[in-house]
Amino acid sequence: MPTNVTADYKKAEQAFREARSNRERLDCLREMLRTIPKHKGTEHLQAEIKTRIKQLNEELAAPKKGGRKGPSYTVRPEGAAQIAMLGPPNAGKSSLHTKLTGSHTDVGPYPYTTKLPVPGMIPCHDINLQLVDLPPVSRDFMEPWIVNTLQPADAALLVVDLNEPECVDHVAAVRERLAERQIVLEEHWPWLEGGIVASAPAEEDEILDDPFLIRLPTVLVASKCDLDPHPGELDALEELLGVDYPAIATSVKTGQGLEELIELLFKGLGIVRVYSKIPGKSADTERPFTVRRGDTVIDVAKLVHKDIAATLRFARVWGESGQFEGQQVGPDHPVADGDIVELHSSAT
Ligand SMILES: Nc1nc2c(ncn2[C@@H]2O[C@H](COP(=O)(O)OP(=O)(O)OP(=O)(O)O)[C@@H](O)[C@H]2O)c(=O)[nH]1
Ligand SMILES: [Mg+2]
Known part of the structure; x- marks a missing residue:
């Protein structure tokens, strides 16, 4: 296992774990290979990174002869999990x-x-x-x-x-x-x-x-x-x-x-469904956002819109996570399954 890896390598590795598509994964692997300290102790890992790059390159390669795309070996995540x-x-x-x-x-x-x-x-x-x-x-x-x-x-x-x-x-x-x-x-x-x-x-x-x-x-x-x-x-x-x-x-x-x-x-999976509500309107009870247990109001806001998340000031919650209906809570408030959340940001 690599010891004394650089901050850049750690960052690339973290990004690799979080990548959602093959293209992103490939970019992260290249960055990992670029930043990994090149010494004996990391030889095995370097080889493994190269193998993964080769595999992903092949999968992402141009359409096969006749214009037909090769088979897809990856499935883009959809739904709650x-x-x-x-x-x-x-x-x-x-x-x-x-x-x-x-x-x-x-x-x-x-x-x-x-x-x-x-x-x-x-x-x-x-x-x-x-x-x-x-x-x-x-x-x-x-x-x-x-x-x-x-x-x-x-x-x-x-x-x-x-x-x-x-x-x-x-x-x-x-x-x-x-x-x-x-x-x-x-x-x-x-x-x-x-x-x-x-x-x-x-x-x-x-x-x-x-x-x-x-x-x-x-x-x-x-x-x-x-x-x-x-x-x-x-x-x-x-x-x-x-x-x-x-x-x-x-x-x-x-x-x-x-x-x-x-x-x-x-x-x-600790799935938590959260129903969003626009101030002054009733909640959207049809299509919940899903997060995981322990996730907070800011995690919900990120799913709603990145601008709202960036400028989030507070939220009001109805449901199990609040002490009373419509309680005002901060971005770090953990949400519970079935909560209705009204986000207040300087963007709204
Ligand atoms: N009686 C019974 N037969 C089943 C059941 N589930 C699957 N089978 C039979 O088991 C056989 C194999 O089923 P598949 O679903 O193709 O199995 P698989 O695990 O996907 O097989 P591979 O793709 O080859 O790995 C088929 O003949 C099915 O009809 C079940 O619940 N009860
Ligand atoms: Mg099968």
């Missing part, structure tokens, strides 16, 4: 995707049906969560571009078919293949209470410096439970793997577990 589907071949990922989002992603009774990322939206209360179907991961094969695709994801579903005799090994393989590429399927969901979460690993300080490390809070989804009469098998799988994910058994045939899964994601 982006959730990636991971799992062994034939586990039922695409079936679940179709059921939850109404997409028509390919479903097949054979492995390796899905070849490209497929986005879709899950309606959840009055917002949407973006679900991205992905090709399978196995001991033998993982699409190399998946690492880039996962960059903007907020969480993952680890889909497993418990009817498959080798499922323990298959899930272990998914976790290992991803971990080799610095993608950690995390048991810890900061916003889930009730003892189903494990604490963050102790070695966090050592690995935090890795700009390519992606930690995805993960739900273990046991698919096709209509075929499996033994709910205890899910616990057995977790025990064998030595993991403790929030886990749900689902079936696209009976609909079991689907509502529960959506609710778990909504809670686990």
